[in-house]
Amino acid sequence: MAGRLISFRRLRNYPITVAVGMDMAPLHAAYRTLRFSAVAIGSGVSLLVLAVGFLLIRHKRRVLASREVLRHAVENLDQGLVMVDRNGRISLRNSRYVALLDLPPDLSAPGADYAQLVRWLAARGEFDQSGAGKSHLASSAEEGGVRFAERIRPNGTALEIRMRMLSGGGLIGTYTDVTDRRRAQEEIHHLAHHDGLTDLANRTLLEERLTQAMAAAERSGGQLAVLCLDLNRFKPVNDTLGHAAGDELLRQTARRLHGLARASDTVARVGGDEFVLVQTTLSQPGDAAALAERIMVEISLPFDLNGHAVTIDTSIGIALFPHDGHTVEALLKNADTALYRAKEAGRGVTCFFEAEMEERLLERGLLEQDLRAALAKGEFSVSFQPLHNCGTRDVTSFEALLRWENPERGKVSPADFIPVAEECGLILPLGRWMLEQACTVAASWPHPYTVAVNLSPVQFQRGNLPAQVAEVLAQTGLPANQLELEVTEGLLIEDSEGALATMRALKALGVRLALDDFGTGYSSLSYLRRFPFDKLKIDKSFIQAIELDAGARAIVDAILAMGHSLNLRVTAEGVETEEQLAFLLRHDCDEVQGFLLGRPVPAEQLCRSLRKKVGAAMA
Template sequence: MPFASTLQEPPRPGVSLERSAARILLRRWHSEIPSEGALPTYENVALGSLGRCADGSALVGEDRQGNLKILRIGPSFSDWVGAGREAETLDQLSPARSRTIGEVIERARANRNPQRVETHRVIDGSIVTYDLWALPLAIRWYEMAFVLVLDERDGRADLLETMFGATSDGMIALETITSPSGEAIDFQVMALNDSAAKLLSLDRSQLLWHRLSDISGVFAGSDPIAEIADAVAKGERKVFEAAAITGDEAPRHLRFGVAPVGSLVSLTLTDIADIRAREDVLRTLFDDNPVPTWLADRESLAILRANDAALQHYGHGREAFLKMTVADLAPPEHRAKVRATLRGLDPSCQGETSWINRKADDTVIEVFPYARIIEVERRAAILISVIDVTERRKAEARIEHLAHHDTLTDLPNRSLFRIRLEDSIEAARRAKGRLAVFCLDLDHFKSVNDTLGHPIGDKLLQAVADRFRQSLCEWDFIARLGGDEFALVTSAAAEPAQAARLAERLIETVDRPYDIHGHQVVIGTSIGIAFYPDDGTEPDVLLKRADVALYRAKNDGRNLHRFFEPEMDRRLQARRLLELDMRRALIEQSFELFYQPLVNVGTRSVTGFEALLRWRDPVRGMIPPGDFVPLAEEVGLIIPIGEWVLRQACAEAANWPAPLRVAVNLSPVQFRSDYLVDAVRRALAESGLAPQRLELEITESVLLQGNERNLAILKELKSLGIRISMDDFGTGYSSLGYLQRFPFDKIKIDQSFVRELSERPESMAIIRAVMGIGRSLQMTTTAEGVETPEQMERLRREGCDEAQGFLFSRPVPAWDLPSVMASLLADLARDVGEGAERVLEPVDHAATQ
């Protein structure tokens, strides 16, 4: 049974259940249990037995609401609870007793058997220990009743001895020994605990009823008697420290607490050796710490102590530093922040905010403080360490600057321009204002890079950026987007007339000559302009439309400005669509080669064919070269397209009878590729075409752009045995000079001179001069665009070597070449000049190339 275990618990010291009054009720309670789980009744347990135990017991009833009511209370029990016998509820008892009774009743209710708790009481300086029992009973008038029995254990403990023995601090009671004049001159030990003897390393017998002067040798270099006497004389408490010699061990550091009461003195001794050791460690850490550290008073913020690192970092002498407050280290305008941080310290701050401080030489620095409230010699203080982040801040600022600025020109970069443009648009939106966005591109910058080298190009960009900075106002925000591209956003020139004036000023600024390391450089700039909100309200839209206007400015001749117009965008979209279709055509092999014969004027025989590129689009139909080749050159597609033309032309020409040649045009853009010569070698190798049967045609622009490099490429190509022709001779700037520098095999007279042969005598003069040059330099001359027998005859009379044009054949696909050859052989068998008065159909000159 549950109660059996309670009876079998070993009695605690001082408890004798056989002799206790509680034992009687417990046995009675056990014997009256009616059945398993049922409680004995009040009548069977208490009515016959309570009288003998009534003095130290009480009866408590619990109603259906769980309220406890005191039904009966004995004198001794009433004395223990500290309430009169008229008390009716637990709330009328002292809180401590009410809680104890409530706890033992709760246990008895939950377990439905007697429960016990231990409780104490102080009587005349002695500690009395009781067992408080609660016996649950069934009762007719209440839901449940509880008999409470208070049973005192044997033996009482002395309170003073308990307190003395329970502490590790030494406690000594002293009586004052006075001089005839009444002054305290010594003190006699009246009582002490074991801890006091242990701390002084003496036996109790060496201390009890001995005077402190008898053991004065224990205290090295200190006089505790004088300290205690001073406290007695002043009648106030006092604390002092002294070291006690403990035999062979190191001296023990003790703290003495003196509390005089008349001639009696209470003396407490506390071992502070560990405290002293920690203080020594902390002192070492403080003094030797490489981080500037100091102690400051909690209230006044006066600096109490500073380590050498603080003195060296701030440049103050120790005496000057200790005359300052923490706030004095900051410039006047920052001192309030320092005070606020330290006033609100609770309990520490970990560098969450920085301080601005000033060194002795007035150098301003930024530091992160780490502060903590500590107690030093029973005084509230603040331990402060600072980390100087001045250089780190500079580095962070530099990194931040580099992240948003161009490293070459130090202008804002694309990222920062985007942020500024977004902010400007938002500000204009709020103010219902306007903005102008400029896109600028330097004209002829690439040729400077190619001819003078990238270092000169970089210096030129820096010079341009400097001119922009000098020409613009503070509210004009210009950035370098990359390469030779710049962008500007301004609210000061947001009207077309204002924007035009600013654009002209920028063009004039860039247009002035530059002296870069002894090189005179002249460039220009093209500008496209879009307006907020007229041309767009989003950053990307405005930039795109300013770029479209820039593209128009470049196409219109460069070194000028253009405003965005919707038609520009439509044209640009068409151009982009054409580019996409052209890329797809290259993948799907939608390009074709047409061929136009080259005829020997003297023998009237076919010497070869010029390969002419055509694009057959499924939607647009046949697209003339003039509509897509310039775009292919601009976007770089001409390089893979040109390689395809070389491979295809060589492959088809390899099937022609020797010595028929094939002429292939090379774009100036192809010379920018490092693989042009390799592409020609592969085309010859894959087709098996003899090199002397391949003729490459170039224009003068090839020699004007990167002339030294391109001349080297031409020489390498010629070394392969390939023939090199100069196309469109006479339309450039310096043809004659390049004829002298490179041994061309052929010069081709531009069709514009041939077409005007009959109308303009000067055209004939130019043709005659070119033919003379060709003969002198032993170069073949070919006339392009020959359309009539009359033109042919005049060219023959002037000594022209070859002719090409609609007179002989339009450009035809490769599969139609045999019929063209047959027709030419039939025609050329007859005299071209006899009976050739046929009327040619109207000629589409744009389709001849």
């Protein structure tokens, strides 16, 4: 109920009282309207304040949470992190930064003076660039406002440092431990420049160091030597004792060579059993010769390979800078050429490079090319030289001799092309062809003469010789007892065990075996006792000297007596005079071979001669 509001007032000069009344409803309506507006506005403002407060609280929580996440993130970085403000104070750093640099907490805490920390690091030697047992700067660069540096700390730790200078002042720095990465890079670099078996320099590092040594020698006006060497009789070690023993032999050889070299020299392994030694600061060529002699002596000492005492030797070729070449390629090539000449001269020989060697090597290369083409073009042929009974002079057998006539070179001596064929591997197909031709021709003879075929050591070492011989005998129809295979003493020296096994397999086929050129190599009675030979052939150098040399006569007499005592047939090669034949007859030689009684003749001519002889006998 609204009611009314009444007000009374008495007039001062009149006896009148005035009463004024107002209905309350309009007043209450206005009040209610004002109160509703005030309450609504107050509620809205309160809600707004609450909402703003909630948002501020939530934002603060988010900021706090972000800061915590950031703190954890910074603390868990694998890198050291430091931030310095514009006033030179540390505003942020993580524990990894402190640990990497071994920093004291008071100098590295937030708010600390960064300049004072740098001075402390400098006093401790962190920035020493000498590298003499202290920290040093390995590398430095700048890109895009960021400075990159790599520093080696005194404890050996490698740090990669990146510093970014901020535009408003201050900086941000990161420190990464790259010790393992650096060590891996160094190992990769080492593997790329060193031989994996011997840890000597490989060809890449050899060429780098030789280039540097040549530049130093050129500046000083000095000279240097390149010694190229390989091991003689290395393959038999591999074949008889196994590859593990061969590897150990190479490692021990590397250690011996390294022990002979000076700190400024370089020793490298550039092939299977081939080594190169660069001798720097050479005063005279005699220094290189003296080093080669020391190498010869050292390598000739016995090697202990798992209880096996092994003795080898080496051949050495030497090229001098600047006399023998002004480039790395020329020096290495000429040293290798000299090595090739040393091996030609015999085992255990040292040769200095000479210009004529290169000409001979070029000629050898051309000869090899012609030799490879000759087999395909059919330029080879086989001739046969008779062997005679020393007393009756009757023909007992024939020796097959390989002949080569080139359209441009003419007749090429076997002494010239056989060594080249052995070195380039052509002796294997050529030897097979020779064996097939000799057996085919011998199978067509009207009389069952024995045919002798020379074998190369390479055929023993690289081919399945017994199987090849059996196959050729089956193809040609020649009885095995009509085939005689000749070998030289060099084969027995290089690989005696392998040769013995092959010879026994050949004997099992029924073929005969002869030791050719006896007396010219390292002749040993043990060869005759161990190996199943049927015949000895005395080298022609002794036969042709018996008329003038008493020593040669004594040697021939001794070989004949020794052969007879071992029940071996003995053949004298190179008989060219009646006096030689008479001497051999007086000392009971079995067979003779030489120009006195018969020269080599082509296969066709021999076949015609034999058929004519048989026809005359039948008539």
